Amino acid sequence: MLSAPDGLLRPDDGDAYRQALRLLRDRSGLPVIFGGQVLDGNLTLAQFLGVRTSGLRGLRVAPGTGLGGRVLAAARPMTLNDYGTAGSITHDYDTPVLAEGIRAVTAVPVTVQGAVRGVLYAADRGPDPLGGRAQSLLADTAHRLAAELSVRDEVDRRLRLARTLPAAPADPRLTEELRALHAELRGIAQDAADPALRARLQSAARRLTTLTSPQDPPPPNPLSPRELDVLSQVALGCTNAEAADRLSLHPETVKAYLRSAMRKLDAHTRHEAVVSARRRGILP
Template identity: 55%
Template sequence: MPTPPSLLRPRDSDALRAEIRRLASVAGVPVLFGGEVDADTLRLTEFSGVRTNGLRGLSVTRASGLGGQVVDSRQPASVSDYRSALSITHHYDGPVLGEGIRSVVAVPVVVSGRSRAVLYAATRGAGPIGDRTADALVQGGRRLAAEIGVRDEVDRRLRLLEVAAPSPAPGGLVAEELCAVQAELRAIADAAGDERMRDRLREVGERLNRALAGDPVPGTPRLARREIDVLLQVALGCSNQETAQRLSLGPETVKSYLRSAMHKLDAHSRHEAVAAARRLGAIP
């Protein structure tokens, strides 16, 4: 099932291309390629080191060939001599052998129990691909899976917002959920591995905050990003310790941000700070 489009989400093929470029510098093999999986069909779109166009745009069906096998099993697999391999079907011999490929390893990119892409490393010479190359490919698959997983989670939370958005003045449980989504979105931004993705997430978080909280009251104190992060967690009922765990900060650092926010908002308690921040439009 394809991932629903999102205005925020960059194309996953860009992340796949970046990972193949990274692997090209460390894997020690002449040929690297890969593609995304959509409706159980793998389509090869990204390449490094190929000499022909035979593999470009090739669609590999589930359980067919080496790639289809790893899509189905969700486990890495390899063959040391593609032409004579008995462990795979040979539906794609034309483009593979036309590229001169003999030894190849394929690694699935598994997210939430489903193959979302496949990475390949190949040589044109005899003999199996070494453990160093295979390990590099597995690590690349894990990095790509983590990146796609972050993007999926952002999309899921944005869809929650779309469902709740029609309510002009959300209250009760809906307001609490919107606040939770905003807090989690900011936390995901901090955890995102891609700097461009992180910056875009933070930008969307700020836009979301303005949309939910409304325009700030003139003269509202300017709160730092981390002060807002802490107040959002406090608004959800989190203790300082829980806030520290959620934001990957030390408890004393959380206290420092909270004290600073309270001072700026002229509040005498954490709850007064949340109420003042909401009243002034600083948080939802």
Template identity: 50%
Template sequence: MGAELRAVRGKLDVGLTFGGRVTDGTLRISELQGARTGGLRGLDVPAGSGLGGKVLDELWPRLISDYATARTITHQFDREVLTEGIRSVVAVPVVMSGVPRAVLYSAVRGDAPLGARAIEVMTAAAKRLAEEFRVQDEVDRRMRLLGADQEQPAGDPAAVEELRVTYGELRDLAATTDDPAMRARLRSLCDRLHDRSGGSGIALSERETDVLAQIALGCSNTDTADRLGLKPETVKSYLRNAMQKLNARTRHQAVVNARRQGLLP
């Protein structure tokens, strides 16, 4: 969230951006860029209260040209907002499946109010953040599945198949996310799954393993390219290199050999 707020502040050239996650219908402001005071940090905003609460209720962006005189919102947060010198402010919800997950704000302290461009930039940031949350949710779901899998008998076919699918999907997410911290977390999970399947003296590159993991899920070269954000020709090159290292004549044999060597679950 902090990265998106910094990017928005730069694009709009505004004095302040801030936001936070929503839990049980209440927004908590946790991220601030350009704040002069600490009044907004840690502020809890229930649904229906203030500008952020209105956005939570409506699930729609809102622009206030002059906060101090606005009649469309409640004003219980005036002390915190006005102490920051905020004049015009935009609030945009981050919504997933009809549920608000966060709210992003941008604000100016001068007389020139924010306009349609601010809403456009903020909405794009909210969409990117929603995708980041989707990835985080998938990681958390896979973590729970992995924990449940630990309790299943060793060699159980269902557990082995779930392990393989999880490994392929996590590598897919790691290859496509733009968040370095999330990518590192996903790679760490992949390493944990790999450790459970044994080791090998054969060394595949990250991308060769990414491609082979998708092939193991039954993906074609075109499907693999789409999922990993690569060109089909690049996928072919990685697959060819992996096949040579694994002494495999076919893609199917490459997957089988990789599993035998402990390079794939």
């Protein structure tokens, strides 16, 4: 975990880049894969698989320079069949790139909300250009990584919003917003590929329940995470179909989770289950 300037504990985004590169290697079998994040306006290369030298490690690439800098500035993918002779880029970084033996290379931006947050590269030392499949897999990996970073950004935004809410909101509208925030945090958690981030989201959702129903000590929670996810959507007035759509579940699966939650809470109706959960401090 990294501590942000505002005190939020955000998982190290470098871990997400490393996971993305490992996935790409397993899917593509490409010999050289690397990438990095945009920090202070420059691209810093920090994650590598298949490299033989250390020349690229920590390399800072300015916008518009080299292949990565061109991708950063244009916010679009770019492919070179022979890096050493390419006339479409500057050659500021030839020494470390050519020392690695790289010839064919593709670079793809990791774009979140219109901003390039990083660049991923796939390269080969052989004379043949990278095929369309390799380029497609690289683009798909960048897209998946961008989605993960977007989830992390939304988590931070939601946690900042939660901090602005009063400890015991008296206004019913604030209470309803808090409940909607709780349900959305649990929904976002299901989209998080990083287990640590998912656990952090679920923990944040649990903390929100204490703002409207403080308990010391809290009673045990008999519900499974998925049962609580479903019940949090039901508490917002969602139908089974709506809850299924929000949680990417089948409607029959939602019904099964809801029946199980009702049984554990000794409730005979959906409404009773929600009331019981709020009394126990399980829901806000």
